[in-house]
Amino acid sequence: MTGALDPAAARRRYAAVTFLFWFPVGLIVPSQVLLLGERGMGLETVAWLFAVHSLTVAALELPTGGLSDVIGRRVVLAASGVLCVAAFVLFALGTAVWVLTLAMFLRGVGRALSSGPAEAWYVDTVQSHSGADAELRTGLARGSTASAIALAAGTLIGGGLPWLLSLGPDWGARLTDATSGLVPPLAVPALLGAAVGLVFVACVLTRLPEPPRPPASLRDVLRGVPVTVLGGLRLGAGDALVRRVLLTAGAAGAALCTVELLTPGRAAALTGAPESGAVLFASLACAGFVCTALGSHAAPFMARWAGSGERAVPASLATGGAGLLLLGVTLLWRGPGALALAATGYGLIYLGLGAAGPNQNDLLHRRVDSSGRATALSVQSLVLQLVGALAGLVAGRLPAGPMPWLLGGAVLLAGAMLWIRRARPAAPATGSPSVPEPTAAAH
Incomplete structure (x- = not known):
């Protein structure tokens, strides 16, 4: 690819988008169960909501990965961010079970869409610049480090925000009164997560260049995704x-x-x-x-x-x-x-x-x-x-x-x-998601 980013720039941008994706997730870790309880949800309902998220991710994990391989990394990653923003807003403001169920479903779809495209973009970019033998480990380590730091920082900030709002002149009560009870202090981390999610989408669209791909029609997508998924299962x-x-x-x-x-x-x-x-x-x-x-x-x-x-x-x-x-x-x-x-x-x-x-x-x-x-x-x-x-x-x-x-x-x-x-060492596969023949060390 002419004009491909050099590996150092690709590492920085990959780490940045990885941080921006996981930071909102960390923000809501300490408060999400407490917020649902404050909304009047019992433990059984809370378990159901989290099951919706988990089952959605599991069901869509492979199809969304195949979608990224067919239509491109950036568009799938941006769609993931948009859905996560909508999910965080609905989760922060929703009081009815069906609204919260929709929020967890959208969050699950966004999580499934995010599984792989950013890392695949980084590897594609580095290999297009430096060849198939390019050094990848440092960038992959930076991405993993960025996600862990994002979760750690998000957990601390998300746990501390509601507590800080309860200090001083009771800003939390004022916020709740000003929004007619729609935004209690425990909802603030989710709304902050939605704002960070918008930054994530903007970063994906402006900072992750991809080589041009041939236009994919709906027929191409419907035909290409199952083939790619089957290749992944093999x-x-x-x-x-x-x-x-x-x-x-x-x-x-x-x-x-x-x-x-x-x-x-x-x-x-x-x-x-x-x-x-x-x-x-x-x-x-x-x-x-x-x-x-x-x-x-x-x-x-x-x-x-x-x-x-x-x-x-x-x-x-x-x-x-x-x-x-x-x-x-x-x-x-x-x-x-x-x-x-x-x-x-x-x-x-x-x-x-x-x-x-x-x-x-x-x-x-x-x-x-x-x-x-x-x-x-x-x-x-x-x-x-x-x-x-x-x-x-x-x-x-x-x-x-x-x-x-x-x-x-x-x-x-x-x-x-x-x-x-x-x-035994084997050459990378080419032309399809298939891999080399089994080696003698197969288990």
Whole structure:
């Protein structure tokens, strides 16, 4: 592509749009359940609303990835931002269940549309400038770092805004009265998220140049998306390394879901009350995002230290697995250092997963060409979500105690073991989302 951005500029713009997408998500993490409760929604209704979001993302993950590969990265990413803006506004102002259900549906569609296009744009841009052997890991690490920092900063700001509005001359009450109760303080983070979402859309449209694509008619889209999706579903069967990446995504999903499911209850048990436990959990969530950012930033160093990205992945996953095992062990030993060990284990989980992600995706992008890149990322995301959901169901049925933590750690260590045998190098696929023939190291 003539006039393609140089890798440094592509890295900066990729990190910027990644931050702008995830910052609004972090903003509403601390307040969304509390806002729904203030709107009069019971726990059953809240669970239904979140299920709408999760099921929508799962159902549309692959078709939206295929759509990006057919019609382009920028238009799909901009559509994602527009839908997320609408979802945040409806969520902030909605009081009826059907409005909130629509908000969660639109948010799910926007999340599915966002899965892959920005990263695929970055890889396409760098490879068009520097060739298929261009260095990708640094930019992928910057993107992962940006998303983690955005979530950490958003969580802190989103949790602090309603509290700040309750100080001084009670600005929160004045805001509620001025809007006839439509905008309580807990709705402010969602409205701020909508404003940031508009900046995200503008940045995508003006800062992510793409090479011209031939116009795609509705027939082309209806025919091309299913073909691309089917190619994505065949990825794992066609190449041992791609299969490892997908299976590792499932192991990471199981670990993350275990931690997110069990940590709030453990935090409440440590502090002795649900309210103080919620504060501790918010602090832990922010610390986890920071550790993810540090791990992602260190991913290129890990690859150099281990000798290759393929060797860095199992080392990183083993670090995360050790953290989960450490959390399980601290339930059996309640000595004076148990709390410090538990905090160390929690940090190791996110540090290890943060370091593994960019190295895995660097390997993935070298096995899949541009025509199926976003679909491959969508397959990876779908595996993470589905295995995570299954792990959550299993962990919820296990007796309270160390067993769920130890099981999650064992799954993550099993994911690391998949990388012990190395696949033979293969050239990137060309012309379609298919991948090279299976290697001798296929599992």
